[in-house]
Amino acid sequence: xxxxxxxxxxxxxxxxxxxxxxxxxxxxxxxxxxxxxxxxxxxxxxxxxxxxxxxxxxxxxxxxxxxxxxxxxxxxxxxxxxxxxxxxxxxxxxxxxxxxxxxxxxxxxxxxxxxxxxxxxxxxxxxxxxxxxxxxxxxxxxxxxxxxxxxxxxxxxxxxxxxxxxxxxxxxxxxxxxxxxxxxxxxxxxxxxxxxxxxxxxxxxxxxxxxxxxxxxxxxxxxxxxxxxxxxxxxxxxxxxxxxxxxxxxxxxxxxxxxxxxxxxxxxxxxxxxxxxxxxxxxxxxxxxxxxxxxxxxxxxxxxxxxxxxxxxxxxxxxxxxxxxxxxxxxxxxxxxxxxxxxxxxxxxxxxxxxxxxxxxxxxxxxxxxxxxxxxxxxxxxxxxxxxxxxxxxxxxxxxxxxxxxxxxxxxxxxxxxxxxxxxxxxxxxxxxxxxxxxxxxxxxxxxxxxxxxxxxxxxxxxxxxxxxxxxxxxxxxxxxxxxxxxxxx
Amino acid sequence: xxxxxxxxxxxxxxxxxxxxxxxxxxxxxxxxxxxxxxxxxxxxxxxxxxxxxxxxxxxxxxxxxxxxxxxxxxxxxxxxxxxxxxxxxxxxxxxx
Numbered sequence: 018x019x020x021x022x023x024x025x026x027x028x029x030x031x032x033x034x035x036x037x038x039x040x041x042x043x044x045x046x047x048x049x050x051x052x053x054x055x056x057x058x059x060x061x062x063x064x065x066x067x068x069x070x071x072x073x074x075x076x077x078x079x080x081x082x083x084x085x086x087x088x089x090x091x092x093x094x095x096x097x098x099x100x101x102x103x104x105x106x107x108x109x110x111x112x113x114x115x116x117x118x119x120x121x122x123x124x125x126x127x128x129x130x131x132x133x134x135x136x137x138x139x140x141x142x143x144x145x146x147x148x149x150x151x152x153x154x155x156x157x158x159x160x161x162x163x164x165x166x167x168x169x170x171x172x173x174x175x176x177x178x179x180x181x182x183x184x185x186x187x188x189x190x191x192x193x194x195x196x197x198x199x200x201x202x203x204x205x206x207x208x209x210x211x212x213x214x215x216x217x218x219x220x221x222x223x224x225x226x227x228x229x230x231x232x233x234x235x236x237x238x239x240x241x242x243x244x245x246x247x248x249x250x251x252x253x254x255x256x257x258x259x260x261x262x263x264x265x266x267x268x269x270x271x272x273x274x275x276x277x278x279x280x281x282x283x284x285x286x287x288x289x290x291x292x293x294x295x296x297x298x299x300x301x302x303x304x305x306x307x308x309x310x311x312x313x314x315x316x317x318x319x320x321x322x323x324x325x326x327x328x329x330x331x332x333x334x335x336x337x338x339x340x341x342x343x344x345x346x347x348x349x350x351x352x353x354x355x356x357x358x359x360x361x362x363x364x365x366x367x368x369x370x371x372x373x374x375x376x377x378x379x380x381x382x383x384x385x386x387x388x389x390x391x392x393x394x395x396x397x398x399x400x401x402x403x404x405x406x407x408x409x410x411x412x413x414x415x416x417x418x419x420x421x422x423x424x425x426x427x428x429x430x431x432x433x434x435x436x437x438x439x440x441x442x443x444x445x446x447x448x449x450x451x452x453x454x455x456x457x458x459x460x461x462x463x464x465x466x467x468x469x470x471x472x473x474x475x476x477x478x479x480x481x482x483x484x485x486x487x488x489x490x491x492x493x494x495x496x497x498x499x500x501x502x503x504x505x506x507x
Numbered sequence: 508x509x510x511x512x513x514x515x516x517x518x519x520x521x522x523x524x525x526x527x528x529x530x531x532x533x534x535x536x537x538x539x540x541x542x543x544x545x546x547x548x549x550x551x552x553x554x555x556x557x558x559x560x561x562x563x564x565x566x567x568x569x570x571x572x573x574x575x576x577x578x579x580x581x582x583x584x585x586x587x588x589x590x591x592x593x594x595x596x597x598x599x600x601x602x603x
Contacts, residue, residue: 119582212562226561255568256561324548327541335522342523344595349588356600358525365525373524377515377534378541380522394548396558403559436540452562477562 021049021182022498025239028185029087032079039079039090043072043134046092050136050183053507056164059178061097061155062105063137068092075132087242089132094184096175097138098145099230100219101125104135108221109153110143112341112348112367122219123254124188124230124247131246136184139174143369144338145195145223147171148421148438149431152371157428160202161499161507162467166425169199175233176203180499181507186234186243192223193326194420194445196231197457201420201470204459204497206240206487207233211477212452213258216251224333225256227326227449236496237458237488241265244480263481273307273489276482279314279413284444289422292463297419300460300471303493304417304486314409314416318401319447325402326446327439328382328395334372335379341367374435403451410476415486418444420457420470444472454480458487459497468497510538 020028020037031037047065054060075090095101098108100118107113121129129135142152150158150173158173160166161181168177172189176199179187189196191209200207208231215230222228232243245266250259280301285294305311343349343363350362368376382391409416422441431438448455453474460471471490475483499507512531515538519526526534580593589596 116586119578119586252568252570256563256565258563321548321551324545328545328548339523343588344597345583346586347588353598355598355602359598360523361525364523365527368524373526374534374537374541376522376524377518377538378545380518381514381538381542382545384518384521390549391545393558394551394553396560397553397556398548398551400556400559401553403562404556435537436544439541439544 019049019182020045023185024235025087025091025185025242028091032090039072039076039134040069042090043068043092043136046136046184053181053183056507057159057161057177057181057183058156059140059158059168059174059181059183060094060137061107061109061140061174064104064135067104068134068136071129071134075134078132086131086246088128088246091133092136092185093128093133094136094139094175094178094187095125096141096172096187096189098141098190098221099125099188100221101135101138105138106221107154108144109141109155110367110369110372111154114154114348116346118219120219123216123251125219127246139172139178139187141174142171143372144221144334145171145190145192146334146371146375148194148198148441150174150199151428151432152369154369159428160425162204162425162503164507165427166467167202167428169202169425171195172233173199176200176205176207179203179205179233179235182504186232186239188230189233190220190228190230191449192227192330193442193449196233197445197455197470197472198421200233200457201459201468202425204468204499205233205235206237206459207231207457208240208244208480208483209448209455210244210248210480211454213256214454214478214480215247216254216257218251218253222337224330225337226333227330237484237491238266238269241269241484260478265481265484269484269488271485273304273309273486276309276414276486277412278304278309278311278415278417279409280311280417281316281319282313283316283319284418287422287443289419290424290463293419293422293424293469296461296463296469297417297471300490300494301417304489307489307493314413316405316409316447318398318405321398322402322447322450323440323443325395325398326442326450327378328391329399329450331375331379332382332392333379335376335383338372338376343367371435399450402447406447406451406453414475414482416474418472418474420444420472424463424465424467424469448474453477454483456483456487458490460490460494462497510535510542
């Protein structure tokens with residue numbers, strides 16, 4: 018049995034009892050990546066030498082007998098929009114194909130400091146814009162459960178690499194569901210923390226008021242371990258919140274007795290696959306059997322969350338991506354003869370079609386004559402959505418919902434219809450608009466054998482409670498892992 | 508408002524993105540569907556709701572003015588697509 022299917026907790030125990038060494042572990046994973054990456058396409062950069070070197074350092078720490086982090090020697094993968102000093106960070110874009118950041122993101126620095134071992138950088142939708150990891154200069158990520166299907170997005174590589182045993186855990190980023198939806202499609206746990214809980218320093222910006230970095234892991238316990246490492250105040254991120262962090266492992270098994278969980282009628286009235294509805298409601302029923310109190314709740318404004326989200330995120334993107342001018346870093350067109358052409362041609366050749374669509378949408382919403390009726394109006398709707406959640410949390414501890422209306426769809430199936438792709442984000446975008454934490458936890462397989470995720474949302478800074486409830490779902494529905502016969506053929 | 512080729516040209520210009528003539532039609536079609544859908548937001552009654560730019564009260568963050576190392580100049584220049592003598596190189600900005 019491969020060592021590469023273990024959780025962080027299990028692997029940490031093996032490292033401590035010397036059943037395996039950190040270097041041997043890293044090599045096992047690198048071998049696994051070599052075998053599977055040609056069919057999954059989760060990694061865009063593999064750090065062979067650096068990983069072995071980091072593992073040697075981790076082994077020294079393990080040998081030192083000092084008190085060390087559970088993450089010491091544990092392999093990880095990092096989404097390719099999170100800066101890693103001296104290691105290509107491309108955003109899966111031609112624009113940044115050769116970009117080597119001169120600094121590291123805070124999250125990566127923290128994990129490195131704890132001894133986690135970077136295996137490589139993970140494929141994604143270009144600049145994190147998309148829900149299928151098909152919009153990438155490196156070619157689509159394939160879902161390890163069925164390689165004809167998408168892995169979800171935008172953190173598709175982050176989810177697929179965990180599911181296919183090509184890393185123990187990974188980091189993704191979530192602007193409108195980009196951690197939760199691929200986690201759901203690939204049968205792993207994914208958490209979008211409260212806005213401001215995890216530093217965004219070194220995360221290449223898409224929509225700054227919505228972006229958050231989050232972990233993707235094999236189980237809930239691992240998610241808590243990674244959250245303990247990456248959460249907390251960072252003076253280098255001006256939106257980082259300076260309040261103490263919980264210990265996410267403490268009381269993680271306290272159960273859900275008497276917790277009040279709301280089911281938003283607006284979400285469950287939305288069209289979705291029968292299998293998704295059934296699995297989600299059945300997980301909710303299990304929570305009820307374990308003592309939670311389940312009631313319907315109304316969030317009247319969430320029906321408008323998709324247009325509000327796309328107007329706001331595209332507006333922020335059009336502003337954030339204005340920095341790519343082909344001068345200080347990034348792609349430069351060879352055809353330009355003057356400065357104006359240099360901007361226009363570099364951006365035209367460097368950005369993919371979906372990124373251009375978003376920039377155009379955002380520029381339109383911010384342009385004179387439309388700013389008030391589109392962008393400002395979207396911000397007002399955002400307020401109504403946040404107010405809906407605030408009201409709901411006066412009476413409920415958590416809100417339960419699906420993550421996505423369908424399970425993983427086939428590669429290419431939706432690529433030609435951008436609006437259809439956007440509409441799928443109905444269940445995830447409202448948590449980003451309201452800034453609240455949201456967890457995706459696997460809750461079963463559909464009839465095609467593809468994973469379904471349950472989404473749990475909570476008040477700001479209630480990650481600990483989300484994980485507690487997530488653990489109950491995991492205990493009741495079982496951790497999902499890809500059957501051996503599929504795993505062997507990837 | 509429907510997104511025609513003229514509108515796409517105008518916003519592409521504002522965005523500093525060149526769009527080839529043969530791509531215009533495709534972009535106009537996509538954008539027409541996207542903008543058409545987004546425009547439903549105009550009809551929502553938001554009452555006296557205040558625009559919410561941020562979920563947190565965003566305020567200026569100050570730190571003590573302590574000198575510290577900055578990025579290495581060479582490392583920054585290494586990422587530039589064109590550089591000379593430690594400077595970024597660009598085409599002529601002023602017309603002759």
